[in-house]
Amino acid sequence: MIWRLRDEADVYAARREARALARSQGFGSRESAEICIAVSELAWNIVKFAGRGELEVRPVESPTHGRGLEIVASDAGPPLHDLRFALEDGCDDRGPLSPESLFGRRGIGGGLGAVRRFTDELSYDATPAGKRFVAVRWQRRPR
């Protein structure tokens, strides 16, 4: 499944359908909600920071981890300034967010942290043409 994201409504459509896809792939209710949150966070980042982009969720399979879902989020926006900061809770890609900057931001600097916690693999790459996150959530979680 692939979604073109431009605004809030697209984020909600993508996460709702991704949740249903997770259910249909054999993920439990709780696991599907976790996948839904991961998709939501990646989709929000695209709409908030790049304006538009694309998100794809597809079933994958591995001999060790069984079935899984791969989430690919790509956009043509500017690359992350520093991935380590971006993954850190309470930070954007440049560093810690001050508490007062949170008001009206529609976020708390925890989106990628949530993606990392709710998925088992997360990779990021940036090219001059844009950036891309690939996250995988397995039914038999590795750790």
Next chain:
Amino acid sequence: MSRDGSPAPVIDEDAFDRIAQILIVLSDVGGGDLSVRLPRDLPEAHPFGALFVAVNEMVESLQLEKERSAAYQRELEDKLATIDKQRAAIRELSTPVMEVWDGVLCLPVVGVIDTARSSEMTEALLRAVVAKNVACTIIDITGIEVMDTRTADHFIRMAKAVRLLGARCLLTGINPGIAQTIVHMGVDLAGIETHRTLRDALQHYVGIADDDGKRA
């Protein structure tokens, strides 16, 4: 005399006038004025008669088309405005802050909570606490199955912020999974008051308020 030396075709004065009329109308049309028309008083046998009628018909249909597309555009703009309004309404509905009792606000949290929604909720609740001058708020998360640690942390902070604003904050409807998430984060839960259900919290609070004789 034309360039190749053959004699120029003779055009009478009337024909010149007619051509000038056509050119004026076409230039007006080109400039966007579609209300102009050529005179309709030519005799039927006049050599320019058919041309005049054809030009008028063309301008007429252009004008119709333009009006139609303007109406369509207005309709489209109306629809876009409606969508914007509905979107705002949905956002508001997703963070409903209700006054369930005199001075008691309730924030029922349902659906899937990501960081964007948790931050919208905090703001809506804190604004409402101040604007409505409330004494107590109840955050009910019965409808939440999963919460990321960062989001749970944010909710605990929201409860503390409510206390800073001078109101009590009760958390209700925490499910076992989220309870585990919260204790594993190791946050300080001092001053966080929880109840099993929204009903318990309301009974408890309203009971206390009655005892104080402050609220009915």
